[in-house]
Amino acid sequence: MVSQARLVSSTLIKKNWMTDEVVRLTFSDPHIPTLAVPGQFVFLRPSPLNYPLLRRPYSLFDVDEEKGVFDLLVKVVGVGSRILSQRSEREMVDLIGPLGNGFSLSDNSGQRELLTWSDSKHLIVAGGMGIAPMHFLARRLKERGEEVVVLFGAVSRNEVLCSSEFQELGALFVVSTEDGSLGKMGKVSSLIPEYLSRDKRIQIYACGPRGLLKEVVELSRREGLLCQVSMEERMACGLGACRSCVCKVGTESQFEYKRVCRDGPVFRGEELIVEKG
Secondary structure (H helix, E strand, O other), X not given: OOOOOEEEEEEEEEEEEOOOOEEXXXXXXXXXXXXXXXXXXXXXXXXOOOOOOOOEEEEEEEEEXXXXXXXXXXXXXXXXXXXXHOOXXXXXXXXXXXXXXXXXXXXXXXXXXXXXXXXXXXXXXXXXXXXXXXXXXXXXXXXOOOEEEEEEEEXXXXXXXXXXXXXXXXXXXXXXXXXXXXXXXXXXXXXXXXXXXXXXXXXXXXXXXXXXXXXXXXXXXXXXXXXXXXXXXXXXXXXXXXXXXXXXXXXXXXXXXEEOOOOOEEEEHHHEEOOOO
């Protein structure tokens, strides 16, 4: 879906710290909740001043059209995210959105449809902050009566996010941690084979570290599964003009560069070349 982006000033109405480093910000806005689709993002100015200079991209974690609100997950990792996390409730935040192409509800080629199989299972695979665009997606899937399984990977139990939020939607939320402090010990990709049942068609949606995305894409190709991947790249303009956030699409011998902000951030797994970062 092509974005219908607008430059708006949204009101920060609520802050909820989910961990010591991750805060959920809720904004009031009459436009973005009605225009957005899962997988899209907003490009916001962290401060009312011109520092830092560049805007920051954040995936839409959730939207509520009736209430006219949307949510972002922000992890404090640098100056911009720290300033944003310190903004006060009732402050206005300057942003552009919704931007990008989100998760597809149907195949534009007309050859096949996605998200419409009554006997399918929808497998969401996320690592770390890759969980950010997935709650909005899970909500839309559950509203259609679909079966949703969320596989989430973190380094330790202290970094596990949003389990109750997904469970409230009716999704199965399964955790793996690298240190074994919660759920299965190991990488989240090790959980996938257990859910590749033969009696159901599987659709996979993934977001997270490059290594995880590479594994998911390769597995989907081997198994012939439908797969959509939400890519993350550093962005300067957010509108596709500067071409600083490109990724490879095609084959290793014949590929082209696509802009994550404009052509993505969601790409089909079968067309994406994921280079381990």
